[in-house]
Amino acid sequence: xxxxxxNICKSYGDLKVLSNFNLExxxxxxxxxxxxxxxxxxxxxxxxxxxxxxxxxxxxxMGDYKYAYLNAGVVFQEDRLCENFSAVQNVVMVNxxxxxxxxxxxxxxxxxxxxxxKPVRELSGGMRRRVAIVxxxxxxxxxxIMDEPFAGLDAVSxxxxxxxxxxxxxxxxxxxxAHDAEGFDFCxxxxx
Amino acid sequence: MTKFIKNVVAAVFWLFVWQIIALIVHNxxxxxGPIEAFNALIRMAGEAEFWQSxxxxxxxxxxxxxxxxxxxxxxxxxxxxxxxxxxxxxxxxLALKSIPVASIIILILIWVGxxxxxxxxxxxxxxxxxxxxxxxxFSSADKKLLEMAHVYRMPPVNQFRFIYxxxxxPSLLSAISLAVGMGFKSGIAAxxxxxxxLSMGNGLYRAKIYLDTGDVFAWTFVIILxxxxxxxIVMLLLSLVKKGGGIK
Numbered sequence: 001x002x003x004x005x006x007n008i009c010k011s012y013g014d015l016k017v018l019s020n021f022n023l024e025x026x027x028x029x030x031x032x033x034x035x036x037x038x039x040x041x042x043x044x045x046x047x048x049x050x051x052x053x054x055x056x057x058x059x060x061x062m063g064d065y066k067y068a069y070l071n072a073g074v075v076f077q078e079d080r081l082c083e084n085f086s087a088v089q090n091v092v093m094v095n096x097x098x099x100x101x102x103x104x105x106x107x108x109x110x111x112x113x114x115x116x117x118k119p120v121r122e123l124s125g126g127m128r129r130r131v132a133i134v135x136x137x138x139x140x141x142x143x144x145i146m147d148e149p150f151a152g153l154d155a156v157s158x159x160x161x162x163x164x165x166x167x168x169x170x171x172x173x174x175x176x177x178a179h180d181a182e183g184f185d186f187c188x189x190x191x192x
Numbered sequence: 193m194t195k196f197i198k199n200v201v202a203a204v205f206w207l208f209v210w211q212i213i214a215l216i217v218h219n220x221x222x223x224x225g226p227i228e229a230f231n232a233l234i235r236m237a238g239e240a241e242f243w244q245s246x247x248x249x250x251x252x253x254x255x256x257x258x259x260x261x262x263x264x265x266x267x268x269x270x271x272x273x274x275x276x277x278x279x280x281x282x283x284x285x286l287a288l289k290s291i292p293v294a295s296i297i298i299l300i301l302i303w304v305g306x307x308x309x310x311x312x313x314x315x316x317x318x319x320x321x322x323x324x325x326x327x328x329x330f331s332s333a334d335k336k337l338l339e340m341a342h343v344y345r346m347p348p349v350n351q352f353r354f355i356y357x358x359x360x361x362p363s364l365l366s367a368i369s370l371a372v373g374m375g376f377k378s379g380i381a382a383x384x385x386x387x388x389x390l391s392m393g394n395g396l397y398r399a400k401i402y403l404d405t406g407d408v409f410a411w412t413f414v415i416i417l418x419x420x421x422x423x424x425i426v427m428l429l430l431s432l433v434k435k436g437g438g439i440k
Contacts, residue, residue, distance in 0.1 A: 049343055072343070080340040082354045093354050094344040139344060 002026050003048070003070070003143070003173070008057035010043055017043050018054070023190060025143070030166075030174040032184040035192030041177035042077055044192070045147050048175070049074065073136035075146040079128045083121040087111065087131040090120060095139045106134050110157075110164055125152040133161055137168035144168070145175045158183070221403045229409035236410055241390065249310060249392040250418055253379035256311035260318025261371055267319075268326035281323075289320045297382045306386035310379035310393065317378040318371035325367025329360035361434060368430065369423055376419035392418075 383393020
């Protein structure tokens with residue numbers, strides 16, 4: 001699939017966060033959107049997901065797209081996990097096709113085995129981030145969108161997470177936001 | 193001193209005060225003491241009519257509370273999902289909350305008679321309590337999690353189970369507790385006014401007619417006890433649901 005972001009503009013009051021932003025997102029490609037805080041990275045993701053409308057410009061979901069809004073596996077800036085439920089439950093709950101067995105297998109690739117049945121509120125920030133990454137990759141989607149997915153991860157966990165995401169990405173586009181492009185050699189950098 | 197012992201000491205103290213006042217008044221018609229009330233309770237408990245009245249009233253009121261809770265819950269879901277439905281329902285629920293229970297009792301008596309008066313009244317009292325409680329619960333659901341559920345196209349059953357239910361539970365607990373308490377009080381009030389045969393309200397009314405304050409206290413004690421036990425059972429069931437559902 002191809003997604004065309006055309007002349008996207010977005011302001012909050014007097015604060016202009018996106019000005020005539022253009023990007024064509026294609027299969028088999030990965031993108032890292034870089035920029036300092038407040039430059040509009042999260043806003044761009046929200047517009048892409050249809051959670052916010054741009055002031056002007058359009059998001060074109062090209063081809064014969066069957067859904068009203070983008071079907072994406074998403075890692076939000078905040079983890080957005082159901083705190084009182086386990087990592088396995090958090091992965092299973094989002095899609096009716098997600099089985100406990102598959103969720104267990106996927107989570108074990110990034111997390112210690114003894115942590116996957118603990119309520120996620122008892123996990124460290126880095127572990128919760130990894131649960132959010134597995135959840136995003138576990139659903140059948142047309143694209144992976146991740147808002148600063150490696151925040152709070154050490155170098156080893158970060159590399160494991162990157163390898164995992166790239167394995168799960170398949171031919172789908174991957175859209176990541178980060179402060180800088182360091183460690184994202186496999187991505188095309190788009191500066192905001 | 194444990195909380196239980198403190199409560200027992202306080203209760204014994206007030207029973208003692210009550211007995212002293214009854215002795216000072218020295219008029220059983222005006223004020224029966226706790227000993228007379230206890231004797232009346234023992235006497236009543238030996239009569240088949242007492243148990244028939246308690247069970248009939250109990251079933252009628254519980255059925256009413258259950259219907260009210262069910263309808264209130266259902267209407268709050270519809271209101272939450274549809275603004276137009278909310279626009280039409282809100283004044284109706286507000287009216288139900290504001291109209292004096294005595295007026296509703298009289299109207300129900302005119303329209304449908306006294307046989308199921310306590311069921312109707314308990315339902316009409318429980319409904320707005322549940323409606324408002326659940327609506328508050330729905331609006332306290334985490335907006336960010338709901339956004340996540342929308343993006344992921346999370347199945348509605350799972351949205352309810354994992355996002356709405358944990359948010360609903362605190363309001364649900366207080367609404368159900370209040371609905372049970374108010375449902376019993378209003379149901380009995382309806383029976384006192386409507387006087388259906390074999391009911392606790394009718395027993396209370398007859399005690400008033402015969403100026404038997406001992407019986408009035410005995411019936412009052414039974415009503416409080418039945419309402420309290422019901423509330424405890426319902427709360428126990430809800431806490432089991434809460435525990436089973438992993439809700440903290």
